[in-house]
Amino acid sequence: MPYPDLQSFVSDLQQCGQLKRVTAEVDPILELSEVADRVSKSPAAGNPPPPATDPVHGTLGGHALLFENVKGSELPAAINTYGSYERMRLALGCEDFEELAGRVQAMLKPEIPTTLMDKFRKLPELAKMASFSPKSVRSGICQQVVRTDDADVFELPVIQCWPHDAGRYITLGGMYTRCPESGVRNVGMYRAQLLSPKSTAMHWHMHHDGARNHRKYARRREPMPLAIVFGGESTLPYAATAPLPPDLSELLFAGFLQGKGVDLVRCKTIDLEVPANAEIVIEGLVHPTETVFEGPFGDHTGYYSLGDQYPRFDITAITHRRDPIYPTTIVGKPPQEDYYLGKATERIFLPLLQILVPDVIDYNLPMFGAFHNCCFVKIRKEYPMQARKVMSAIWGAGQMMFCKLIIVVDEQVNVHDEQEVLFQVGANWDPRRDTVVVDGPMDILDHAAPYLGTGSKMGIDATRKIGGEGVIREWPDELVMTEEIRTLVARRWQEYGL
Numbered sequence: 001m002p003y004p005d006l007q008s009f010v011s012d013l014q015q016c017g018q019l020k021r022v023t024a025e026v027d028p029i030l031e032l033s034e035v036a037d038r039v040s041k042s043p044a045a046g047n048p049p050p051p052a053t054d055p056v057h058g059t060l061g062g063h064a065l066l067f068e069n070v071k072g073s074e075l076p077a078a079i080n081t082y083g084s085y086e087r088m089r090l091a092l093g094c095e096d097f098e099e100l101a102g103r104v105q106a107m108l109k110p111e112i113p114t115t116l117m118d119k120f121r122k123l124p125e126l127a128k129m130a131s132f133s134p135k136s137v138r139s140g141i142c143q144q145v146v147r148t149d150d151a152d153v154f155e156l157p158v159i160q161c162w163p164h165d166a167g168r169y170i171t172l173g174g175m176y177t178r179c180p181e182s183g184v185r186n187v188g189m190y191r192a193q194l195l196s197p198k199s200t201a202m203h204w205h206m207h208h209d210g211a212r213n214h215r216k217y218a219r220r221r222e223p224m225p226l227a228i229v230f231g232g233e234s235t236l237p238y239a240a241t242a243p244l245p246p247d248l249s250e251l252l253f254a255g256f257l258q259g260k261g262v263d264l265v266r267c268k269t270i271d272l273e274v275p276a277n278a279e280i281v282i283e284g285l286v287h288p289t290e291t292v293f294e295g296p297f298g299d300h301t302g303y304y305s306l307g308d309q310y311p312r313f314d315i316t317a318i319t320h321r322r323d324p325i326y327p328t329t330i331v332g333k334p335p336q337e338d339y340y341l342g343k344a345t346e347r348i349f350l351p352l353l354q355i356l357v358p359d360v361i362d363y364n365l366p367m368f369g370a371f372h373n374c375c376f377v378k379i380r381k382e383y384p385m386q387a388r389k390v391m392s393a394i395w396g397a398g399q400m401m402f403c404k405l406i407i408v409v410d411e412q413v414n415v416h417d418e419q420e421v422l423f424q425v426g427a428n429w430d431p432r433r434d435t436v437v438v439d440g441p442m443d444i445l446d447h448a449a450p451y452l453g454t455g456s457k458m459g460i461d462a463t464r465k466i467g468g469e470g471v472i473r474e475w476p477d478e479l480v481m482t483e484e485i486r487t488l489v490a491r492r493w494q495e496y497g498l
C-alpha cells in the first residue's frame with residue numbers, strides 16, 4: 001500500500017534501509033544540493049537488480065536523505081525519497097510499474113455491460129471508481145499549526161540548487177488551483193522562487209494547467225487562490241507530475257493509485273481544499289496581472305533556463321503539522337530523482353500511448369534524452385512507411401510532441417538496450433531515404449530550438465525496408481541462430497560452464 005503521509009513513508013524507508021538520517025549541519029545554499037546530486041548518481045541502496053526495462057541505469061539512486069540540521073531552519077529536509085526504482089515502487093505501493101500499467105489498461109478498456117446481470121456485476125467496480133474520488137473532511141494534521149501574520153517562507157529549509165540560480169526555490173510542492181468556470185481542481189508540480197517572507201514567483205509554462213487556470217482568473221481581473229502543498233499521500237507528488245489530460249484530476253489519479261480517495265480539508269485563508277495529511281501548506285493569492293522577474297534556474301535539461309516575467313504569489317498563511325518535514329528535490333543532468341518519476345510514467349502510460357498509437361509494442365525514453373529529447377519505439381511492421389506513420393502519431397500524442405528524435409525499430413529489437421537500437425540504426429538506415437525532419441512545437445526549455453517553443457524534430461526509420469519504401473536491391477536477413485540449437489546449447493553446454 002502507498003503511504004498516507006510523508007512521515008510514515010520516511011520512517012518505512014528508514015526501516016527498509018532506503019534512507020539515511022544526516023545529523024551534521026548542511027547549508028541549504030548549494031551544499032545540500034551537491035550531496036543529493038552525488039547520492040542520486042551512486043548505486044541504489046541495497047544494490048537491487050535493475051528492472052528489465054532499464055538494465056544499465058536501473059541500478060542507481062543511492063539512498064533517500066533526511067537532513068535533520070539545515071542551517072537557518074528548525075525543520076528537517078527530505079530529498080531523493082523518490083530517487084530509485086525501489087523507492088518509487090514503495091511510494092506507489094506496487095510490485096512493479098507493469099502492475100500499475102495493467103490497472104490503467106483495465107480502466108481504459110472497460111467492458112460495456114450488455115445484459116442486466118452484467119450490469120449488476122459491474123456495480124462493485126463503479127462503486128470502486130467512486131471510492132477513488134477525494135473526500136472532504138473537517139480537520140487535518142496539516143492545520144495543527146496555523147500562521148498568518150507571522151508566516152515566513154524563509155523559515156522553511158528551501159534550497160538553492162545551482163550556482164547561477166536566481167535564489168532559493170521550492171521544488172517538490174504540489175501547486176493546487178481550481179478552474180474558476182468548471183471548478184475542476186488541478187495539481188501541478190512547478191517551481192516557485194522565494195522573493196520575500198510572504199511572496200514567491202510562480203513559474204509555469206504556458207501549456208501547464210495551472211497557467212491555464214491563471215489566464216482565466218486574469219481575464220476576470222481576480223486574484224487566483226493557490227496552495228502549495230508539501231507531503232501528504234506518497235502517490236501525490238507522482239500524480240502531480242503525470243501527463244494527465246487537462247480535465248482528469250490528479251487527485252482522482254492519486255486516489256486510483258492508492259485505491260482510496262485523498263482526504264481534503266478547507267484552507268484557512270483561501271477558497272480551496274488541500275490534502276489533510278500534508279506536512280506543510282502555503283496558502284495565498286496569485287496576482288491576476290502583476291509579474292516579477294523569475295530565474296535563471298538550473299533545469300532538468302542539464303542547462304539553466306533563462307529568466308522571464310512570471311506572476312507573483314502573495315502568501316496569506318502557512319499551516320503545518322507539529323514537527324513537519326520539508327520535502328525537496330533537485331533537477332539537473334540525469335539521473336536524478338525526477339528520472340524515476342519519468343520512468344514510472346513511461347511504463348504506467350504505455351497502455352494509454354498504445355490506445356493513441358496501436359502500432360507501438362514498446363518504447364523507451366533513454367536517460368541521456370532527459371525525458372523527451374529522444375524516443376526509441378518498437379513496432380510490428382506490416383506495411384510500407386508504417387514507421388513514418390508512427391513518428392507522426394507520436395508527435396501528435398500530448399507531450400510526446402516534444403521528442404526531438406524518434407528512432408523506430410522492428411519487433412525483435414530490445415528498445416531498452418541502447419547499443420542494440422543504435423546497432424539497428426547503423427545497419428538499416430540510409431540517411432537520405434530513412435530520415436524525416438519536420439517543424440513543430442518544442443519544449444519551452446529547449447534552448448537549442450531556434451525560437452522559444454518551436455523548432456524541428458527528426459525521425460529515423462531503422463526498421464528493415466520492404467517494397468514501397470524505396471528499396472531497389474534485395475534486403476538480407478538478420479543473423480539469428482535457430483531456436484532448436486539455442487535450446488540444445490543452453491542445456492548441453494551448461495555443465496561445461498559455457
Ligand SMILES: [Mn+2]
Pocket residue numbers: 186187209244245246247248250
Ligand atoms: Mn492537470
